[in-house]
Amino acid sequence: MIISLNDDEAWALLRKGRLARLGCIADGEPYVVPVNYAAEGACVLIHSLPGRKIRAMRANPYVCLQVDEITDHCHWRSVLAYGTYEEVGNGAERARAMNRLLAAFPQLTPVESRLAADAAAPSPIIFRIRVEQITGLCED
Amino acid sequence: MIISLNDDEAWALLRKGRLARLGCIADGEPYVVPVNYAAEGACVLIHSLPGRKIRAMRANPYVCLQVDEITDHCHWRSVLAYGTYEEVGNGAERARAMNRLLAAFPQLTPVESRLAADAAAPSPIIFRIRVEQITGLCED
Numbered sequence: 001m002i003i004s005l006n007d008d009e010a011w012a013l014l015r016k017g018r019l020a021r022l023g024c025i026a027d028g029e030p031y032v033v034p035v036n037y038a039a040e041g042a043c044v045l046i047h048s049l050p051g052r053k054i055r056a057m058r059a060n061p062y063v064c065l066q067v068d069e070i071t072d073h074c075h076w077r078s079v080l081a082y083g084t085y086e087e088v089g090n091g092a093e094r095a096r097a098m099n100r101l102l103a104a105f106p107q108l109t110p111v112e113s114r115l116a117a118d119a120a121a122p123s124p125i126i127f128r129i130r131v132e133q134i135t136g137l138c139e140d
Numbered sequence: 141m142i143i144s145l146n147d148d149e150a151w152a153l154l155r156k157g158r159l160a161r162l163g164c165i166a167d168g169e170p171y172v173v174p175v176n177y178a179a180e181g182a183c184v185l186i187h188s189l190p191g192r193k194i195r196a197m198r199a200n201p202y203v204c205l206q207v208d209e210i211t212d213h214c215h216w217r218s219v220l221a222y223g224t225y226e227e228v229g230n231g232a233e234r235a236r237a238m239n240r241l242l243a244a245f246p247q248l249t250p251v252e253s254r255l256a257a258d259a260a261a262p263s264p265i266i267f268r269i270r271v272e273q274i275t276g277l278c279e280d
Contacts, residue, residue: 021206023172025165029222030164030165030170030203030204032163033206034216066172066173070174073159073245076174078173105213107212107213
């Protein structure tokens with residue numbers, strides 16, 4: 001039987017997760033990519049190189065994050081968090097966000113170091129999705 | 141290093157998978173849900189109860205399917221298949237599609253039987269996504 005998760009259950013699943021599928025609208029089309037994230041308060045933090053998803057979210061900042069725990073196709077829970085894309089600026093704000101991401105994903109360090117050592121590499125972008133609405137379903 | 145998959149590699153990942161995230165546009169907003177699917181030729185078949193995603197795809201049939209194999213956040217492959225929603229009709233076409241889905245998901249049978257025994261239950265919908273474009277990325 002499929003039932004709804006309440007807000008606390010949905011937030012718990014979102015806060016516990018590290019991997020989401022980010023849905024946005026790119027050139028009028030649905031666009032979905034897997035992203036690693038770290039939850040922080042009512043937001044999630046994400047780290048990305050520039051590309052189609054960044055261009056899409058700059059143009060159309062209302063996005064969704066889908067996070068699930070799937071045992072099999074009859075036993076799963078899934079949340080859908082809707083929110084708004086906000087780019088994290090430079091300076092102290094960026095350093096704080098990067099520390100949060102590095103705490104969740106220690107292996108990011110070599111990527112960051114490699115990028116910093118390569119003058120031609122594009123700068124990674126750090127952004128947050130400020131969650132405005134969350135829903136969840138569960139089948140057991 | 142992130143590299144593109146060629147068409148054969150992308151199709152192979154799509155054909156091998158059973159779980160996708162379906163992205164569509166619902167009331168002007170991105171909407172993403174996990175779905176089980178069975179590939180068939182240039183299409184994938186999906187089985188669903190009526191609900192928001194069916195309403196969304198009837199209104200706006202251009203959708204995407206994201207499928208991945210993720211070892212960790214530095215080792216993964218992911219494909220994005222764009223295509224068009226088509227509802228499978230009744231009769232022989234539906235029986236054939238249901239057989240294909242049951243071959244991929246034998247546990248569907250009790251759900252179907254239970255639904256058939258419950259006159260108040262909504263009819264499941266079978267639809268295909270006819271894939272028109274596929275892209276893929278890989279990081280190793």
